[in-house]
Amino acid sequence: MIEVYTDGASSGNPGMSGAGVYIKAGGKIYEYSFPLGMYSNHEAEFAAVIKALEICKEHFPGEILSLHSDSRLVVDAIEKDFTKNQSFRPLLEEINKEASHFPYFFIKWIPEKQNGHADHLARKGIRMQ
Template identity: 55%
Template sequence: MLEVYTDAACSGEPGPSAAGVVIKQNQKTEEYQFYLGTWTNHEAEFLAIIHALQVCREKYSGEIISIRSDSKIAVDTMDKRYTKNQKFVPLFEKIMKLEENFSYVFYKWIPDKQNKNADRLARECLQTKQNPDQQ
């Protein structure tokens, strides 16, 4: 089973946003950063899950995936398999389609303090994109 930690960072609402993804399997840890463009914070949290599943599809197709996020709205939406928010519908549907690549995907809400690495990656990516000369 893969433990996949996702988080998003936004500057503004909506505003520039980025995602951090940490994938843990046994003793191996992989880290990824994605600049997302302009989104709301909630939309960016869904996009972080999408990017995580896309990476896992390429490297770990067929596995059991545990997505861990500090976004209650994203975790609750995926647990209930339903959203009323029309802005989330295309993101929700994309996640559902990506889930078909795995034997099982489940979602777990975690507190911020358990998601520090994904948070750090998202913030670093956002900072670098907003201030490109700081590289």
Template identity: 55%
Template sequence: MIEVYIDGASAGNPGPSGAGIFIKGHGSAEKYSIPLGIMSNHEAEFHSFLKALEICLEKNYLVVSFRTDSELVNRAIEKEFVKNKQFSPLLIKALTLTKQLNLFFMKWIPSSENKSADELARQAIRKNGLEEEATHE
């Protein structure tokens, strides 16, 4: 099974944002640091999940276990519902992508266990051209 650690971060809320994705499995590790432009921290969390799902599907990783420190994303996927309608299109897209996987799990983990993805997300913010300290949920 492939393990995927995801994190989104933004410097400001909203502000320059980034996605950090750390994938391990089959004896190797992959790291992705993806600038996302200007968005809120919650949006960045959702977009990091979407980018990770897209990467998994592109690479034909169809049995995956995701780890996130975002309670919002974890709860939204678990309940297939978000209170804030702004996130509904992101949730719908995420659920559509998860259905293309053979086996999908998501687990909430504390930030202390998500350091690799967090650092990648912070690097992605800097790729947006801003060196400010990232705020993180």
């Protein structure tokens, strides 16, 4: 099983945003930072999950994914496969498409204080722009 931690961050809401992805797999650690451009904080959180799934599809195909996020909104939307917000729907659809490449995909909400690595990487993504 691959453990994945994601976080999105915005400098302003909306503002310059970044995504962080922290992966534990096979006793190794993988860290990724991505500049996202102008996003709301919630959009950055969705984008971080998409980036994580894209990375895992390329580097860990066919594995079981256990994803962790400190965004209740994103975790709830994925678990329920529903969001009222029209701007989040295409992001949720992209997550569903990417997640379909894995035999099992789990997502769990974690407190912000347990997501420090991904938060650091997301803030780095902001600074990369």
